[in-house]
Amino acid sequence: xxxxxxxxxxxxxxxxxxxxxxxxxxxxxxxxxxxxxxxxxxxxxxxxxxxxxxxxxxxxxxxxxxxxxxxxxxxxxxxxxxxxxxxxxxxxxxxxxxxxxxxxxxxxxxxxxxxxxxxxxxxxxxxx
Amino acid sequence: xxxxxxxxxxxxxxxxxxxxxxxxxxxxxxxxxxxxxxxxxxxxxxxxxxxxxxxxxxxxxxxxxxxxxxxxxxxxxxxxxxxxxxxxxxxxxxxxxxxxxxxxxxxxxxxxxxxxxxxxxxxxxxxxxxxxxxxxxxxxxxxxxxxxxxxxxxxxxxxxxxxxxxxxxxxxxxxxxxxxxxxxxxxxxxxxxxxxxxxxxxxxxxxxxxxxxxxxxxxxxxxxxxxxxxxxxxxxxxxxxxxxxxxxxxxxxxxxxxxxxxxxxxxxxxxxxxxxxx
Amino acid sequence: xxxxxxxxxxxxxxxxxxxxxxxxxxxxxxxxxxxxxxxxxxxxxxxxxxxxxxxxxxxxxxxxxxxxxxxxxxxxxxxxxxxxxxxxxxxxxxxxxxxxxxxxxxxxxxxxxxxxxxxxxxxxxxxxxxxxxxxx
Numbered sequence: 001x002x003x004x005x006x007x008x009x010x011x012x013x014x015x016x017x018x019x020x021x022x023x024x025x026x027x028x029x030x031x032x033x034x035x036x037x038x039x040x041x042x043x044x045x046x047x048x049x050x051x052x053x054x055x056x057x058x059x060x061x062x063x064x065x066x067x068x069x070x071x072x073x074x075x076x077x078x079x080x081x082x083x084x085x086x087x088x089x090x091x092x093x094x095x096x097x098x099x100x101x102x103x104x105x106x107x108x109x110x111x112x113x114x115x116x117x118x119x120x121x122x123x124x125x126x127x128x
Numbered sequence: 129x130x131x132x133x134x135x136x137x138x139x140x141x142x143x144x145x146x147x148x149x150x151x152x153x154x155x156x157x158x159x160x161x162x163x164x165x166x167x168x169x170x171x172x173x174x175x176x177x178x179x180x181x182x183x184x185x186x187x188x189x190x191x192x193x194x195x196x197x198x199x200x201x202x203x204x205x206x207x208x209x210x211x212x213x214x215x216x217x218x219x220x221x222x223x224x225x226x227x228x229x230x231x232x233x234x235x236x237x238x239x240x241x242x243x244x245x246x247x248x249x250x251x252x253x254x255x256x257x258x259x260x261x262x263x264x265x266x267x268x269x270x271x272x273x274x275x276x277x278x279x280x281x282x283x284x285x286x287x288x289x290x291x292x293x294x295x296x297x298x299x300x301x302x303x304x305x306x307x308x309x310x311x312x313x314x315x316x317x318x319x320x321x322x323x324x325x326x327x328x329x330x331x332x333x334x335x336x337x338x339x340x341x342x343x344x345x346x347x348x349x350x351x352x353x354x355x356x357x358x359x360x361x362x363x364x365x366x367x368x369x370x371x372x373x374x375x376x377x378x379x380x381x382x383x384x385x386x387x388x389x390x391x392x393x394x395x396x397x398x399x400x401x402x403x404x405x406x
Numbered sequence: 407x408x409x410x411x412x413x414x415x416x417x418x419x420x421x422x423x424x425x426x427x428x429x430x431x432x433x434x435x436x437x438x439x440x441x442x443x444x445x446x447x448x449x450x451x452x453x454x455x456x457x458x459x460x461x462x463x464x465x466x467x468x469x470x471x472x473x474x475x476x477x478x479x480x481x482x483x484x485x486x487x488x489x490x491x492x493x494x495x496x497x498x499x500x501x502x503x504x505x506x507x508x509x510x511x512x513x514x515x516x517x518x519x520x521x522x523x524x525x526x527x528x529x530x531x532x533x534x535x536x537x538x539x540x541x542x
Binding site: 082087096101108 | 321322349
Binding site: 020021022023024053054055056057058083084085086088089092093094095 | 420421423424427428431441442444445446448449452453456512514515518519
């Protein structure tokens with residue numbers, strides 16, 4: 001079974017889903033994320049689904065679960081990059097994803113979390 | 129086929145009197161189309177057909193028959209597009225019969241006469257092919273035009289940086305609302321816009337299904353992390369929505385497109401100030 | 407139920423559910439469906455295949471390319487299991503009802519995403535769900 005990598009950018013954990021999700025992968029991701037939120041003290045989680053071409057009720061439920069779970073640990077979750085066809089299908093399926101915040105793309109998601117964008121940080125490393 | 133030697137009077141005539149028959153056919157067909165197509169074009173088309181017919185009459189059933197039907201189909205489709213009527217198209221094919229008959233009469237060949245009957249019914253079949261292709265081509269044209277109309281009637285415009293607008297005019301049916309929904313959501317992603325205003329000022333009425341589609345559009349837009357505002361709901365439509373018991377819930381609605389734009393600008397943190405000269 | 411239908415592939419693991427989704431995607435694209443319709447039928451397939459796996463204890467799934475009387479292309483999916491069956495069909499099709507760990511969207515959701523839906527079930531014998539989606 002493949003595992004979805006979790007990246008840490010500042011105080012935000014970034015999960016970019018690039019594979020065809022099977023149920024075990026989804027459950028493993030939930031566990032991995034809970035661990036990482038506790039270990040890193042992250043304040044936000046971004047799930048990037050730009051590359052995901054279907055979201056069924058199981059995957060949709062994962063978003064809701066991760067959002068509630070991270071909220072308990074004082075972290076905010078944003079799902080970004082949902083494709084129009086996926087959004088239309090989710091509405092038809094009857095899944096509202098209540099409690100999950102969404103943004104059009106990664107950049108807008110970071111802004112929603114109030115996370116400083118790379119390059120915009122006052123003390124950013126590197127020359128400008 | 130070498131077996132058809134003694135039955136070959138007509139094919140022989142088509143070959144030996146080619147220029148006379150073809151010339152007469154073009155002249156007869158040109159009368160029917162009265163200058164809406166140049167004689168050169170017509171001659172090119174008919175020459176192609178003539179060659180294929182000449183090959184087909186020699187053989188019982190073969191590759192040339194299929195080729196002939198294809199060529200005929202192509203011509204009928206072009207004529208349909210140029211606005212000719214199906215009878216005009218068929219008549220220019222039927223004209224071949226007269227052209228051939230005149231030549232048969234000139235030779236006085238009795239065997240050629242009897243072969244002409246079979247030839248005549250073949251030409252009739254070809255005429256029917258043009259009819260069928262013609263109506264199929266017209267139907268395709270109508271379907272294409274409906275599609276284009278659908279696209280034309282659902283424009284997604286940029287109102288401001290990050291704000292898209294869809295001014296809907298005319299009757300909304302389920303198919304059209306679905307097209308609007310998909311186009312709008314695609315454009316939100318393409319342009320990275322945060323807001324969409326669906327203006328239904330020009331929509332005389334909505335039914336349950338259309339209202340549901342609008343609702344679903346707003347919900348799908350939200351799932352993608354954008355905001356949708358519906359503006360221009362007429363009193364009759366508001367009554368319908370209430371009467372139908374459709375829950376618009378927390379969906380943002382504004383009286384006019386201008387109100388909706390002002391709302392979206394405000395939410396985007398854009399403040400307009402009056403120009404110094406105003 | 408009368409054995410696995412011809413051309414059916416087994417659904418015995420969640421990898422099989424993913425494979426089923428991919429097969430349905432390919433068939434829907436080949437039928438010339440719009441991206442939205444492809445997504446709808448693939449999502450329905452995912453829900454139904456998971457139902458077969460979780461509630462039916464595994465079974466089979468089949469993807470058919472079909473053409474209707476008016477010449478329109480479509481995709482038909484048949485999911486069969488020999489599991490416990492559904493005692494109350496009416497209730498299984500009601501939103502939010504669930505016998506397992508799902509959200510209860512599987513059956514009613516798949517029904518809404520498809521154009522045609524048929525459910526055949528017998529307690530103790532199994533369940534067969536058939537859905538069809540036509541190109542618009």
